[in-house]
Amino acid sequence: KKVGLLGIPFSKGQPRGGTEQGPQAIREAGIVEKLEQLGTQVCDHGDLTFDYIENDTPDGNVKNPRTVGHANKKISKAVSDIIYNGQLCLNLGGDHSMAMGTIHGHAQVEPDLVVVWVDAHADINTPLTSPSGNIHGMPLSFIVKELDGYVPTVKGFEWVKPCLSVKDLVYIGLRDVDPGERWIIEKFGIKAFSMQEVDKLGIREVMEQALKAIDPSGTRPIHLSFDVDALDPTITPSTGTPVHGGLSFREGQYIMEELANTGRLNCIDVAEVNPSLGNKEENTLTTETTLEVLNKCFGQKRGGGFPSNYVMP
Ligand SMILES: N[C@@H](CC/C=C/[B-](O)(O)O)C(=O)O
Ligand SMILES: [Mn+2]
Numbered sequence: 001k002k003v004g005l006l007g008i009p010f011s012k013g014q015p016r017g018g019t020e021q022g023p024q025a026i027r028e029a030g031i032v033e034k035l036e037q038l039g040t041q042v043c044d045h046g047d048l049t050f051d052y053i054e055n056d057t058p059d060g061n062v063k064n065p066r067t068v069g070h071a072n073k074k075i076s077k078a079v080s081d082i083i084y085n086g087q088l089c090l091n092l093g094g095d096h097s098m099a100m101g102t103i104h105g106h107a108q109v110e111p112d113l114v115v116v117w118v119d120a121h122a123d124i125n126t127p128l129t130s131p132s133g134n135i136h137g138m139p140l141s142f143i144v145k146e147l148d149g150y151v152p153t154v155k156g157f158e159w160v161k162p163c164l165s166v167k168d169l170v171y172i173g174l175r176d177v178d179p180g181e182r183w184i185i186e187k188f189g190i191k192a193f194s195m196q197e198v199d200k201l202g203i204r205e206v207m208e209q210a211l212k213a214i215d216p217s218g219t220r221p222i223h224l225s226f227d228v229d230a231l232d233p234t235i236t237p238s239t240g241t242p243v244h245g246g247l248s249f250r251e252g253q254y255i256m257e258e259l260a261n262t263g264r265l266n267c268i269d270v271a272e273v274n275p276s277l278g279n280k281e282e283n284t285l286t287t288e289t290t291l292e293v294l295n296k297c298f299g300q301k302r303g304g305g306f307p308s309n310y311v312m313p
């Protein structure tokens with residue numbers, strides 16, 4: 001499958017500038033070359049450009065609503081087109097508010113998708129439960145059908161059609177979940193493997209149970225939304241909301257290897273890389289770690305490999 005690469009240089013879902021430099025940092029780390037080395041054809045769709053709405057005052061406590069809403073409408077369209085063209089859509093963010101658009105867009109073409117959300121955070125606060133008003137903590141609440149009655153209309157989001165059921169969502173890596181989010185997870189029985197379950201069960205068992213929970217028949221398209229802050233901050237320091245006790249480099253790679261093995265990864269978000277946070281080596285560490293984890297989605301094997309045309313000298 002060809003990979004359609006889409007840059008989403010966006011930061012208005014949270015207050016720290018810098019995630020708009022995420023796509024460039026991941027590109028400069030060599031993502032295209034790496035994919036091509038793995039024998040994957042890459043169609044680089046470039047970076048989206050966004051309109052910053054003038055005096056975008058908060059709606060309730062929701063910050064930058066029109067700018068974020070408008071951006072995600074554009075993201076949704078762009079992702080729909082890439083998926084419609086049969087490409088594996090690789091979205092380079094940008095803050096995690098982008099996932100409202102990427103999942104919405106993916107679902108327009110593949111409504112039977114399931115979502116694997118790898119993150120320290122649940123990102124399912126509603127505008128009324130959010131402690132910060134930052135939309136990168138709310139993307140799922142706008143698109144989950146069962147939350148329709150709990151999410152007030154927000155200026156700029158009139159276009160959003162809830163497109164995901166709670167039974168088609170699974171979390172891996174949670175360790176900083178707000179009360180409203182925990183209530184939603186329990187009330188709707190959302191499958192959630194926090195770092196406690198990762199420690200208790202081990203990553204192999206977590207992946208087995210996670211995939212069985214959302215896709216027991218092993219047939220559905222998978223949307224991976226990967227927030228780099230799911231990994232331990234010692235290996236991805238340049239991110240806006242770091243939380244200690246994260247996934248190890250090996251656990252991160254294992255998750256991606258197991259998702260790649262399904263052969264049904266159709267859309268991947270890489271969110272919350274913020275090159276403006278941390279120093280040069282922390283930036284390099286963050287993007288190199290991200291690439292080393294991400295390349296396992298595309299067939300990079302820790303056991304090694306050789307090109308199909310390899311001739312032993
Ligand atoms: N739960 C917090 C933190 C949100 C974190 C968002 B992130 O996962 O995309 O980094 C909030 O709602 O403000
Ligand atoms: Mn996060």
Ligand SMILES: [Mn+2]
Pocket residue numbers: 096119121123136227271272
């Ligand atoms: Mn997130």
